[in-house]
Amino acid sequence: MKKYWPAAAGVVAAVAIAAPSAVGAPTETSTISTISTISATSATSVATGTAARTEPAEVTPAKAAVPAPNPVRTVRPGERVDAGRGFTVWLTRDGKHWTGPDGYENFRSVVDGNIDRSEPGVSHQSEGDGTGVFHSGLYYGTRKAGRVELSDTEGHKTVATLIALPGRPDWGVWYAHTGPADGNGGSSLGVTLYDRTGRLLAELPGFDFPAGRG
DSSP: OGGGHHHHHHHHHHHHHHHHHSTTOOHHHHHHHHHHHHHHHHHHHHHHHHHHTOOOOOOOOOOOOOOOOOSEEEOOTTOOEEEETTEEEEEETTEEEEEOTTOOEEEEESSSSSSOTTSOEEOOEEEEETTEEEEEEEEESOSOEEEEEEEOTTOOEEEOEEEEOSSOOSEEEEEEEESSOOSSTTTTSEEEEEETTSOEEEEEOOOOOOTTOO
16 A cells, blocks of 8 residues: 555645646635545545455365374384284294283294395284184385285185384284184185285285194
């Protein structure tokens, strides 16, 4: 609005100077003309200023996207995790530990050279009976694990639970339960590892070998 006021003042000055030089023009008439010019100029300035102050339309800010939850649960070294149905799993820097209802402790190392952590992979151990099968294993060679699935020959899939130690290590443990054993402890189920975008990282086909190995 400020940029219009100097122009108005200029018009007023021009009228005031021109009025006395008019031949035979009465003083009263010049005064009235000056006032009319000022009024017209002021009205134009006010109108223009009002238009310049028009408030912009209110914009509602977009809501920030909520990040997806981490699919891997972080656990402390040695922290016992209840895996259900009498099974317990825990991790140490050396690898995976677990016990079943019988209380017997099992161990799968990640440092003994039996797995190649330079590329993504999975292992599979299973044990069960006519009431159900407990499956577990290692996933390794990636810090972006997103999902581990077990699948049978008919295409039925079971999504496993993932756990890992703090510090985004390149390995962790998965576990899941399925229905009753099919004669080989559930080892015929294939295991597939995906990253957090759903990209396939590694596959382990099912094998027909006794439960508890793999």
